[in-house]
Amino acid sequence: MNEAFSGVESKLIHAGEPRPQVDGAVVTPIFQSSTYLYEGTPGYHDVRYIRLSTNPNQRVLNEKIAALENTEAALVATSGMAAISTSLLSVLSAGDHLLALDCLYGGTHGLVTKDLTQLGITYTFIDGQNSDSWREALRQNTKAIYVETLTNPLLQFPDVEAVARFAKSNNLVSMIDNTFASPINLRPADFGFDLVMESGTKYLNGHNDIVAGTVAGSSDHILHIKHKLDHLGGSLDPHACFLLQRGLKTLAVRVRYQCESALRIAGYLSEHPAVARVMYPGLPDHPQHDRAQKLLSGFGGMISFEVAGGAEAADRFMRSLQVATLAPSLGGVETLIVRPAAAVHSGLSKEERDASGISDGLIRLSVGLETTDDLIADFDRALGSV
């Protein structure tokens, strides 16, 4: 670790970068080479081959992510789901039991309930707000506890400090998907999480143009996960590494702007008569606002809200927008908007969605980097047409 800097903005730009620079290049070039000269001492770990995460672009990112998350080590992978699945498969084996947050990202929900079950790994869903209930769910073979910083799409904030404490006192591996917060707003390793996963596709890259994922933790944990990644084959290609590295340099300024913009937009929406309800951790009426204020450096760029009049009104509203773009995904420079019941959560039945509080008219908004006043004017025009 370079001692000359300690701030997150400096880490984003300088951590992990080769010194001296490669041929004097200020920006680390793309190493479009799948294999490297073999330098003597025999052994698998000396082999430099692209799938083994030993390409220079992969190594720069691994160090940069570890510096950002305040962990000993980190790994980049081909997608957020590659990072999550490889990490879970490295921690859990047949016969193990997992405690998992009851409102998981869709891909992770499918992985836990279908794929892990097929491999003989069982799970129990837990209520992230009610730490007293976790003990009852604990079994002799419980190995890990898995949560998300802010849930999708309702933006609930689990009691993450209690999760880390509970894991420590019960000898569980604590795992968190920190995608919605990004390491700018929360660094879960600081209060004891063992493994922190992020979808690099979202805030870390931030330009809606690649797919990538990261996992950070102790050297021991990351070495295990690296061996699993070597076998499963989810190493990130150098060109995507380069784009992720480039995107990361502006992460702090992007996320802070998005937080500021989202707070103003959430305030605007909550006062509009055509809006029935707004969920944003930065609003005082959010059920976990106090926890968010205490732990998060910013409330994030994600807002969920309902317009009066249900799904049809929501669709009319979204079709009238001219600045915000109707598309899934989040965390990028373009403001994106979806109706989860018709898009990202359409895989769930109406009953499952109702049970999770995802009404048909619910709208999820990822605030981008456009001028805040332009976005508010866009919403204002569209709300007028509902």
Ligand SMILES: *Cc1c(COP(=O)(O)O)cnc(C)c1O
């Ligand atoms: C998008 C997302 C993922 C999956 O990431 P991919 O890069 O699409 O594989 C995981 N968790 C959360 C919270 C996400 O938003």
